Amino acid sequence: xxxxxxxxxxxxxxxxxxxxxxxxxxxxxxxxxxxxxxxxxxxxxxxxxxxxxxxxxxxxxxxxxxxxxxxxxxxxxxxxxxxxxxxxxxxxxxxxxxxxxxxxxxxxxxxxxxxxxxxxxxxxxxxxxxxxxxxxxxxxxxxxxxxxxxxxxxxxxxxxxxxxxxxxxxxxxxxxxxxxxxxxxxxxxxxxxxxxxxxxxxxx
Ligand code: ADP
Ligand code: MG
Numbered sequence: 001x002x003x004x005x006x007x008x009x010x011x012x013x014x015x016x017x018x019x020x021x022x023x024x025x026x027x028x029x030x031x032x033x034x035x036x037x038x039x040x041x042x043x044x045x046x047x048x049x050x051x052x053x054x055x056x057x058x059x060x061x062x063x064x065x066x067x068x069x070x071x072x073x074x075x076x077x078x079x080x081x082x083x084x085x086x087x088x089x090x091x092x093x094x095x096x097x098x099x100x101x102x103x104x105x106x107x108x109x110x111x112x113x114x115x116x117x118x119x120x121x122x123x124x125x126x127x128x129x130x131x132x133x134x135x136x137x138x139x140x141x142x143x144x145x146x147x148x149x150x151x152x153x154x155x156x157x158x159x160x161x162x163x164x165x166x167x168x169x170x171x172x173x174x175x176x177x178x179x180x181x182x183x184x185x186x187x188x189x190x191x192x193x194x195x196x197x198x199x200x201x202x203x204x
Contacts, residue, residue: 003098003146007203008060012067014198016046022194029187033174037077038187045075045083064091078172079188082114082127089113100146103203104139107153111135118171122160125169125181127188130160134196147204150196157196161189 026039068087093109095102137156164186
């Protein structure tokens with residue numbers, strides 16, 4: 001499947017729908033270890049993204065960069081700049097040829113942007129716990145093509161999300177709780193799994 005402008009727009013539209021469906025769930029997760037705004041933050045941002053006129057962009061990369069800028073300016077909190085940076089870097093690295101390895105490199109650029117900005121590593125109980133193994137799984141399966149690689153990435157993302165439950169948070173608002181953050185699933189790891197699910201459904 002071509003990784004063209006229409007594909008990028010399908011991905012963001014599916015992500016926006018999944019965020020809307022799971023808005024209350026994400027709010028409830030953030031209520032446990034944060035300030036109960038993650039679902040509302042992302043839903044507001046993705047609704048703004050859905051107002052963009054996709055036909056006005058020259059390339060999928062340009063569109064995804066604008067998605068990132070829109071999220072930076074509308075989502076707020078910790079996750080706004082982090083999701084925004086992800087999409088900015090993703091758009092900048094989006095493969096012109098639409099090949100599986102190129103998509104993996106773009107996803108990794110997005111992950112590196114999140115880590116450059118937020119300084120979180122795997123084990124800190126953040127979205128990085130889900131996204132980093134997802135990108136690794138993508139690369140490991142990229143030889144089989146975009147579809148199998150995205151399916152592997154989504155599965156690894158969900159496993160990384162689940163693995164945040166016992167962890168003590170070391171980054172973000174949840175870290176203020178110390179040991180009391182253990183026993184709760186990280187909201188950002190949960191939303192980024194929806195992003196990978198959306199990718200597997202629309203780009204695979
Ligand atoms: P806030 O914490 O400002 O209310 P959100 O509730 O929207 O922002 O997002 C919280 C999520 O952001 C957390 O669940 C976590 O996954 C992610 N997060 C917070 N800080 C970092 C960080 N430094 N690096 C990566 N992800 C982070
Ligand atoms: Mg919050």
